[in-house]
Amino acid sequence: xxxxxxxxxxxxxxxxxxxxxxxxxxxxxxxxxxxxxxxxxxxxxxxxxxxxxxxxxxxxxxxxxxxxxxxxxxxxxxxxxxxxxxxxxxxxxxxxxxxxxxxxxxxxxxxxxxxxxxxxxxxxxxxxxxxxxxxxxxxxxxxxxxxxxxxxxxxxxxxxxxxxxxxxxxxxxxxxxxxxxxxxxxxxxxxxxxxxxxxxxxxxxxxxxxxxxxxxxxxxxxxxxxxxxxxxxxxxxxxxxxxxxxxxxxxxxxxxxxxxxxxxxxxxxxxxxxxxxxxxxxxxxxxxxxxxxxxxxxxxxxxxxxxxxxxxxxxxxxxxxxxxx
Amino acid sequence: xxxxxxxxxxxxxxxxxxxxxxxxxxxxxxxxxxxxxxxxxxxxxxxxxxxxxxxxxxxxxxxxxxxxxxxxxxxxxxxxxxxxxxxxxxxxxxxxxxxxxxxxxxxxxxxxxxxxxxxxxxxxxxxxxxxxxxxxxxxxxxxxxxxxxxxxxxxxxxxxxxxxxxxxxxxxxxxxxxxxxxxxxxxxxxxxxxxxxxxxxxxxxxxxxxxxxxxxxxxxxxxxxxxxxxxxxxxxxxxxxxxxxxxxxxxxxxxxxxxxxxxxxxxxxxxxxxxxxxxxxxxxxxxxxxxxxxxxxxxxxxxxxxxxxxxxxxxxx
Amino acid sequence: xxxxxxxxxxxxxxxxxxxxxxxxxxxxxxxxxxxxxxxxxxxxxxxxxxxxxxxxxxxxxxxxxxxxxxxxxxxxxxxxxxxxxxxxxxxxxxxxxxxxxxxxxxxxxxxxxxxxxxxxxxxxxxxxxxxxxxxxxxxxxxxxxxxxxxxxxxxxxxxxxxxxxxxxxxxxxxxxxxxxxxxxxxxxxxxxxxxxxxxxxxxxxxxxxxxxxxxxxxxxxxxxxxxxxxxxxxxxxxxxxxxxxxxxxxxxxxxxxxxxxxxxxxxxxxxxxxxxxxxxxxxxxxxxxxxxxxxxxxxxxxxxxxxxxxxxxxxxxxxxxxxxx
Numbered sequence: 001x002x003x004x005x006x007x008x009x010x011x012x013x014x015x016x017x018x019x020x021x022x023x024x025x026x027x028x029x030x031x032x033x034x035x036x037x038x039x040x041x042x043x044x045x046x047x048x049x050x051x052x053x054x055x056x057x058x059x060x061x062x063x064x065x066x067x068x069x070x071x072x073x074x075x076x077x078x079x080x081x082x083x084x085x086x087x088x089x090x091x092x093x094x095x096x097x098x099x100x101x102x103x104x105x106x107x108x109x110x111x112x113x114x115x116x117x118x119x120x121x122x123x124x125x126x127x128x129x130x131x132x133x134x135x136x137x138x139x140x141x142x143x144x145x146x147x148x149x150x151x152x153x154x155x156x157x158x159x160x161x162x163x164x165x166x167x168x169x170x171x172x173x174x175x176x177x178x179x180x181x182x183x184x185x186x187x188x189x190x191x192x193x194x195x196x197x198x199x200x201x202x203x204x205x206x207x208x209x210x211x212x213x214x215x216x217x218x219x220x221x222x223x224x225x226x227x228x229x230x231x232x233x234x235x236x237x238x239x240x241x242x243x244x245x246x247x248x249x250x251x252x253x254x255x256x257x258x259x260x261x262x263x264x265x266x267x268x269x270x271x272x273x274x275x276x277x278x279x280x281x282x283x284x285x286x287x288x289x290x291x292x293x294x295x296x297x298x299x300x301x302x303x304x305x306x307x308x309x310x311x312x313x314x315x316x317x318x319x320x321x322x323x324x325x
Numbered sequence: 326x327x328x329x330x331x332x333x334x335x336x337x338x339x340x341x342x343x344x345x346x347x348x349x350x351x352x353x354x355x356x357x358x359x360x361x362x363x364x365x366x367x368x369x370x371x372x373x374x375x376x377x378x379x380x381x382x383x384x385x386x387x388x389x390x391x392x393x394x395x396x397x398x399x400x401x402x403x404x405x406x407x408x409x410x411x412x413x414x415x416x417x418x419x420x421x422x423x424x425x426x427x428x429x430x431x432x433x434x435x436x437x438x439x440x441x442x443x444x445x446x447x448x449x450x451x452x453x454x455x456x457x458x459x460x461x462x463x464x465x466x467x468x469x470x471x472x473x474x475x476x477x478x479x480x481x482x483x484x485x486x487x488x489x490x491x492x493x494x495x496x497x498x499x500x501x502x503x504x505x506x507x508x509x510x511x512x513x514x515x516x517x518x519x520x521x522x523x524x525x526x527x528x529x530x531x532x533x534x535x536x537x538x539x540x541x542x543x544x545x546x547x548x549x550x551x552x553x554x555x556x557x558x559x560x561x562x563x564x565x566x567x568x569x570x571x572x573x574x575x576x577x578x579x580x581x582x583x584x585x586x587x588x589x590x591x592x593x594x595x596x597x598x599x600x601x602x603x604x605x606x607x608x609x610x611x612x613x614x615x616x617x618x619x620x621x622x623x624x625x626x627x628x629x630x631x632x633x634x635x636x637x638x639x640x641x642x
Numbered sequence: 643x644x645x646x647x648x649x650x651x652x653x654x655x656x657x658x659x660x661x662x663x664x665x666x667x668x669x670x671x672x673x674x675x676x677x678x679x680x681x682x683x684x685x686x687x688x689x690x691x692x693x694x695x696x697x698x699x700x701x702x703x704x705x706x707x708x709x710x711x712x713x714x715x716x717x718x719x720x721x722x723x724x725x726x727x728x729x730x731x732x733x734x735x736x737x738x739x740x741x742x743x744x745x746x747x748x749x750x751x752x753x754x755x756x757x758x759x760x761x762x763x764x765x766x767x768x769x770x771x772x773x774x775x776x777x778x779x780x781x782x783x784x785x786x787x788x789x790x791x792x793x794x795x796x797x798x799x800x801x802x803x804x805x806x807x808x809x810x811x812x813x814x815x816x817x818x819x820x821x822x823x824x825x826x827x828x829x830x831x832x833x834x835x836x837x838x839x840x841x842x843x844x845x846x847x848x849x850x851x852x853x854x855x856x857x858x859x860x861x862x863x864x865x866x867x868x869x870x871x872x873x874x875x876x877x878x879x880x881x882x883x884x885x886x887x888x889x890x891x892x893x894x895x896x897x898x899x900x901x902x903x904x905x906x907x908x909x910x911x912x913x914x915x916x917x918x919x920x921x922x923x924x925x926x927x928x929x930x931x932x933x934x935x936x937x938x939x940x941x942x943x944x945x946x947x948x949x950x951x952x953x954x955x956x957x958x959x960x961x962x963x964x965x966x967x
């Protein structure tokens with residue numbers, strides 16, 4: 001079966017203007033080092049990383065929202081790296097995005113009906129007014145919102161409800177892939193579970209794929225089939241869920257997992273006592289070798305000199321480390 | 326949450342069928358807005374029906390009746406309710422007729438310069454990059470060029486007329502709109518909901534019209550009202566220099582300007598046309614404020630009692 | 643914990659009179675923090691947890707007003723202690739350190755200013771003490787940090803600076819309002835470990851406000867769970883996590899995803915927290931509670947539990963379908 005999404009050596013670089021000197025000078029900063037992965041139909045890949053890890057950039061590059069510096073993106077087998085114009089527009093219908101903050105990602109001046117119906121309208125799939133209204137109503141029902149929501153404005157809703165509107169909007173065009181960028185991290189704990197469950201139900205029924213970008217490993221575990229860990233713009237480990245959580249191999253993955261606070265007092269007290277206290281080193285300097293070497297307890301001379309390649313160390317389990325755990 | 330939302334959501338019927346009635350009902354809720362609206366309607370009607378309303382010919386001079394004070398004062402002439410000017414012309418009639426030129430120039434200039442400035446600002450802010458730099462330098466140049474000089478130049482070449490005034494004032498007043506619009510567009514462009522709209526497949530035209538432009542309503546209304554006053558006064562200055570409204574036609578601005586010399590002997594010459602300008606601007610202000618609130622669902626919510634503060638507190642401990 | 647509490651709050655009520663009506667943000671909240679103790683207040687947005695802290699600090703945003711109850715510091719109201727108690731003996735750290743720091747002053751200048759004002763130190767002595775404090779919050783190269791501006795430092799480092807600033811006045815109590823919410827997981831773990839160490843070493847009392855049960859589990863001795871402006875349950879941390887009595891606490895614990903294998907679906911609490919403008923009569927959780935019954939239409943009196951209290955007619959009953967966690 002063709003994967004929904006194949007990413008091969010995708011990299012992103014930004015031109016940064018330094019205004020420190022007399023004349024501004026251009027500098028090229030690599031935000032994302034060559035990254036490769038696949039997402040099968042009906043599969044969720046969790047993309048985990050901390051701020052500055054490049055996880056958001058990766059999601060935007062796949063949606064062709066930022067310029068790709070190298071590599072290619074295959075969507076349902078077709079190369080879309082250079083797609084533009086009307087082809088890109090058609091592709092956009094198949095790949096949708098759910099944003100983090102539901103309060104700012106919906107136009108406050110539009111009614112829910114117009115927001116959910118907008119994708120259909122702009123792609124010329126709205127049909128008659130009655131058809132559009134019917135379609136919007138069924139989308140709202142699909143995400144568990146009352147039918148009378150349609151005529152209201154966003155400010156009348158809670159965060160969880162607005163995120164449901166965001167999901168309904170993303171679903172309107174029957175996409176095959178949804179990039180969800182931290183979709184629940186702005187929500188309350190009790191509401192998070194509702195949205196995660198909804199996303200899982202929709203996936204089961206529609207067979208669509210998710211790229212679930214998050215920093216919260218516990219939520220990622222709940223929804224993902226496979227998980228990829230990014231550090232400083234590099235893919236450091238990718239494996240099935242059970243492998244990542246049961247037997248992480250990269251020292252950074254281990255550190256991330258150890259850092260998650262768990263709601264179990266004796267266990268959490270123990271974790272807290274073993275957490276590293278040393279401050280992270282300055283990251284600005286140009287790095288040679290493994291990006292994580294400066295923070296890594298297992299780092300050796302080799303790590304500081306040579307960048308480890310992403311290698312398969314078990315079936316379906318790849319990591320970029322000279323000394324895997 | 327459910328009942329509160331239902332309370333403020335207008336029903337479907339009011340949205341489609343009886344829009345006018347809904348408009349009237351909503352305007353009725355806001356007394357200052359309603360007053361502003363009614364006064365404006367009155368002023369416009371006065372300008373349109375000037376020939377029927379004016380008791381005298383505004384240009385008819387009478388040396389005998391010159392500088393007569395308003396009718397209720399001693400020496401006042403009941404035939405001239407608001408008095409007469411230095412040439413014995415009836416002030417009330419001149420105000421009624423002057424509304425035509427004043428409103429025409431004010432509204433036309435604000436619309437023309439506003440439209441032009443908004444387009445420039447939208448393009449500069451939305452496209453960005455080099456286009457933005459070029460357009461904004463153009464604005465800078467125009468701003469730094471003395472406006473009155475340009476006006477004198479153009480008018481002396483083309484010759485004075487109402488059309489010339491409108492074009493010339495529009496040419497010297499569009500920059501402020503461009504700057505304000507560009508700034509707002511740039512900040513709104515970065516809003517997540519604009520990115521969301523782009524992802525959904527909205528083209529640039531729709532993004533600009535549906536998602537960005539509505540955010541401009543309130544700052545633009547504020548600026549346009551301020552500009553309206555400026556334009557009325559600028560028109561007065563130009564007319565006073567003899568390059569604008571040509572006698573025997575008149576405008577409020579011209580009346581104020583030419584009455585200035587008699588401030589100490591005949592205060593009514595500046596006061597009544599001035600009052601006319603003030604009342605017009607005030608009622609536009611009141612009405613525009615209502616428009617601003619009505620076009621913003623969040624502002625509406627505030628107005629109709631469901632306070633934003635309350636929700637912010639409920640939403641974030 | 644025995645002995646006289648440092649801070650005790652009894653029947654606190656805070657309202658926000660607005661155009662729309664009176665928002666009852668905090669209702670009948672009572673709590674006490676003893677020396678050397680960490681009390682956690684857990685709740686979702688709108689639960690009143692931050693408003694409670696603001697009321698204690700005297701920093702209620704307008705138009706908020708305390709309309710009932712009392713706040714005692716070492717047995718006496720604040721007024722009886724004279725000015726300066728709130729800044730000196732009680733220190734606070736907030737979610738966003740950037741908001742509490744002056745962007746135009748170096749870290750050192752701000753620390754020195756605090757030290758000179760509160761500890762009445764000379765210029766040299768204050769600078770030395772500032773460097774010491776930065777070392778105490780485990781910052782590398784403290785002397786160099788003193789000359790840096792806030793924008794040059796990352797969020798994690800700034801939060802350490804805030805902590806150093808809080809410690810500068812030798813406080814007895816630190817009020818920490820979501821101190822790690824804006825930070826990455828690994829940085830959060832470091833700050834939590836630091837807080838826990840400082841507390842042990844200095845015998846500090848901490849009032850920790852958070853939405854994250856994992857953080858409470860590791861750091862707190864006692865917990866108060868807030869919902870819709872009321873405390874619904876209190877207890878010692880181990881007992882409360884092991885045997886939550888209130889249906890809301892039970893739901894919150896189960897809705898929190900963990901790193902261990904569990905069921906495919908999270909337990910989710912339906913609906914959203916009520917608007918405080920029109921709170922439901924009786925138990926505020928009634929509308930979302932799976933075991934709500936007739937008596938819940940009135941508010942029950944607090945009942946004693948093993949180690950604290952609970953406000954529920956059906957306390958201790960299993961509210962949510964039995965899903966192993």
